Amino acid sequence: MVTKIKAVQFGCGPIGCSVVRYASQRPDIELVGAIDIKESLVGRDLGEIAGTNNKLGVSISADADAVLSQAKPNVVFLTTSSSAKVVYPQMEKCVRAGANIVSTCEELAYPYRKNPQLSADIDKIAKANNVTVLSTGVNPGFLMDAWPLFMTGVCQQVKRIKAVRVQDASPRRGPFQKKIGAGCTIEEFEKLVAAGKLKHVGLPESIAMIASGLGWKLDEITESIEPVVAKTRVKTDFVTVEPGQASGVRQIGRGIRAGEELVTLEFEACVGRSESYDAVYITGTPNSEVVIKGGTHGDIATAGIVVNSVHRVISAPPGFVTMKDMPIVSVLGFSA
């Protein structure tokens, strides 16, 4: 085996831990540092926090500059925030330390529409430091943008495109069920929405990526969010939802041109749904319907695509890139 890729984990929350669990199993990657400012994590072993089988001998530190300059990583897994503005100064530190970045920041999956200046800034500092920066994940980054675009490759015309992600949250963890509003009254649900606490980030970014890939200039991108209202009582290990309460959330993003809805992204997560699936529907020549039966496990898939992207990111030309322009990211089946 050639020299391992040295990686630093920046952000040791649930997604970061999921990335660490996968990365620590890869024979081509060595975790050489970890950064988080949360007091309860600082000084702890990264493996212990992430729940790997063994300690990793990597202590979590709050001092990003110190970790980056000492560990000299080839790549940083940056999983701190959905907000481009929060993530930017962290990216800057990594890039100036000469590290490539694979981030899960949803707003940076395709930021050219909402954050054009920030996109240009990241591209500029990445090029100046000869590294590549990518933001990816299962959604945004795959299911509702890269995958639908990929499936249009065998079409001759696309008039409309729709991606649907339906998740039955019943078998998921309690915090996830609470996060999607399961068991809230409709009033409580609306309060959570108003407070910005109940929102999947990334639909506008996915729509912008699809439109760009298809060469469409959209007039408008809209988003709506509403409760899925339970018709019957639903009971999971963690919540009980009475009829009339929210069993989860339905979020719809729309890409519109000349009054016509060209792109539709429907995201639904609720308890008590009988099935999970992901699907792409293309209206065009020909029509196409593609379904991932049973859906896609969000945590496994996000950690998967983040870690699987590493080789592509390292070998890509310097600058800021998105999944729209990345070569196929596949798993590396060392352990098969």
Next chain:
Amino acid sequence: MVTKIKAVQFGCGPIGCSVVRYASQRPDIELVGAIDIKESLVGRDLGEIAGTNNKLGVSISADADAVLSQAKPNVVFLTTSSSAKVVYPQMEKCVRAGANIVSTCEELAYPYRKNPQLSADIDKIAKANNVTVLSTGVNPGFLMDAWPLFMTGVCQQVKRIKAVRVQDASPRRGPFQKKIGAGCTIEEFEKLVAAGKLKHVGLPESIAMIASGLGWKLDEITESIEPVVAKTRVKTDFVTVEPGQASGVRQIGRGIRAGEELVTLEFEACVGRSESYDAVYITGTPNSEVVIKGGTHGDIATAGIVVNSVHRVISAPPGFVTMKDMPIVSVLGFSA
């Protein structure tokens, strides 16, 4: 609109005509020449032969060198043969004329295993002439290689991978039904197989591409071909199949390592099947089942991905490339 891409069609058989019909509808592409050595085609208008709405004002010529030097195309659609050895001297002419190439030569979809020297030669002359050469299509090129690889991107481990293409040939053209052996006795079928007249080319290439993408070193790639035997009488507009006769063909490619079948590609085309579909089955973390309902129309899809690849091929670094390493090829939705 910026300057159109100038394209020459090399090979005016059914696939070439399908490419021409799509390319002629694209506002970003101008067909500037056509090559075929078939006497009945020489001197005819390309549009007339391809069945476009209007004549294209492009006369089919048997003199490749003359067409290439006069038309100075940015790209050549090369759809002459499944055989790498047949196609190579044609590629050489195009490349020396400074043209990028999108080919449908099945053996060149991923030729590094079966034709390593030829692959290196194409790469060398492409680089020397500062152009890019790609061979693609729906299969090989998409359904049984690039698409399965793409779907592994959200996995953390792949132990086995299987792709299935099932086509109900009943609604297809008569020549296609005959080509797959529908209505043959088993003896006739075996004779067609022995004569090499009844074979889908490309399964070993697709298996090699998948293995390379996943980092697997295979010991062996095998192929089998057998008739699908009709159990009941099947009648289409073109053939009648009696019980015990062949209703079509089933071809299976296998990628094996240490006695274990890691890659399985099943290709089945027959009349009287109730459904068509394409599917990818991944055994790993997690397992995954992805289905294209109703399948993928071979002719539309091949012309689609060939023409859709043009911009990626033109902007790729010079050399010989395969779909494994291409950025996402999506349709350009000008007309939407």
